[in-house]
Amino acid sequence: MLEALGLSKTSELVYLALLDYAGSDCHHLADHLDLTEREVCEALDELTRMALLQTGDNSRCRPPRLVDPEVGMAALIARQQADIARRQQEIEESKLALTRLLSQHSDSRPSSGDPGIEHLRGVTAIRRRLREVAASSEWETCSLTPGGAELAESLPASRFLDSDAVDRGVRLRTIYLDSIRNQPAAIEYAQWLSGAGGEVRTAPSLPQRMVIVDRRIAMVPVNVDDDDESAVVISIGGVVNALYTLFSSVWRSSAPLGLPRSRDSDGLTDQGREALKLLGKGSTDEVIARRLGVSVRTARRVASELLTRLGARSRFQAGARAVARGWVAVDDLD
Template sequence: MFEALGLSRLAESVYLTMLEFPEAGVEDLGRVLRLDDGQVREALNDLARMSLLRTPPSGAPASGTQPPRPVSPEVGLSMLLARRHAEVARHQQEIEESRAAFETLLAKHAESRPKNPGPEVRRVEGIEAIRARLRELADSCVWEACSFTPDGAQSAASLEASRALDAEAIARGVRLRTVYLDSVRNDQPTLEYAQWLTELGSEVRTTPTLPVRMLIVDRRLAMVPVDNDDSASLALEISSPGVLSGLVALFNSVWKNAVSLGSARRRDDEGLSAQERQVLQLLGEGHTDEMIARRLGVSVRTARRIASNLLSRLDAQSRFQAGARAVARGFSPADSCPPVGRQFDLMGSQYEQ
């Protein structure tokens, strides 16, 4: 129940039992929960580390047969929840800052070296050339391919064309790591394709939004868009070690906080999903339904429905008021960065015929 707050199942069981039986000792707790003394003491140490016990000043939390008393849930769990909110807000801010820095870096490359970017940044112009280069990269990949796919539902033609290339890569022992938007869980063809990938040994996760479209091959080459408003015409193939290190770090940060395809999407203590939290942030930033739909990879109708439900839950009269109330209640970070352009619309159709 409280795993999202960093509390293990063992520690949670001991804590709840202590709340129910305040005078219970170590042996009593072990008898009620059918645990040995070592397990009870381990749980008590975890609870003390998370400040959920009033630790006696004379010794360790698990010493003796009489454990310290539990901190009330109003104080202890509220503190853990506030800490978790701060961590989520900090992570979101890091992602937004990385995206802004990444967009700025790409813009500088495009402006300063438009004709001859040099050996570390190569321009690939035209959709046919981009698709051909993506096929070459897929064939040449040796051990790992990491990608962000921010389109939501994928077209049938794109999925079918990608199937053989992905299967061949996995058969060669390539580790495929793909991050889709949460919205693909509601599109049966894309969901079935992602499940097929996992059955072959690939790794698939989802997240509410993605900072950019990206493919990284063997951590030696990356392909990214240049112009988000004309994504099919120009992409950059990057081999610069410094830029690649930043892109790999960005991927790993998003990957760490994304949810595995086989896992249920968690809701927080306010009943909000990660996708709904993202919509609240976008509302506060003044995004339209069309812009929100693009970021989430859903239809405008779905984006409008989510926003309307959130306005009703927050008893807000306007979209901006909903975003402001979300910040006031700790649902959304107050210092998030504004968006930088719309998402690149290319690699979801990278193998279309």
């Protein structure tokens, strides 16, 4: 229960025991929990570092004194929120670094200028190179796979590539948009991939499409939000590592396939909160649809419902009211 807040399993057991049996010393806690005294003492040290126990008395002979649980839990949650904000900043910095890289190696520059960057033009060339890159995987392939209805078009070819990779013992980690849960062909494929041995998660939005193979080579589109049919294959170690860091950040915050969509204390799903951020930025229905992988009609309905719920007359007003209510942070609307 408390592991999500950074506590180890043993420390959680000790903390819950202290809540029930205040005044217990290290020896009594060890007997009650069937742990060694050393394990209990290490757990007490961790609880002290996490500011859940009062400091100033390190004697093993005296019972540990709890910090007010409400205060201690609030501090733990605040630290987790700060960690989430830090990871989000990592994502944004990685996106910025990638944008700069692609700008430096745009089509106006010679494609042979850097051996670590390979330019591809056209759907046929991109798909052929993707098959080659996927076939070269030895132990891991990581994918961010946004897309709405058009996602179904690429599934037959993907099934062959993914099946081959699983047979070769390659670890497949794939993140789709939450919206695939409403697309029969896409969700059927994701369930097949999960059942075949792949690891599948979903997120309300994805920064862009990418494939990373063995953390040594990556494929990304040249233009994130455009339909320009061009991509680059990157084999520059530092850049691939930055892209992998971006993937890892999204992976940690995404939900395993099969978990039901949950609503937070504000009554918003992750997808709804992402839509609210896009609304606050003044995004059009078309942009919201593309980012969430839904139809324009669905995006329009979601936008209308959020505006009504906030009592807002415009998208910018909706963003301001969402910030005022604490539904989104002001930095989310930059």
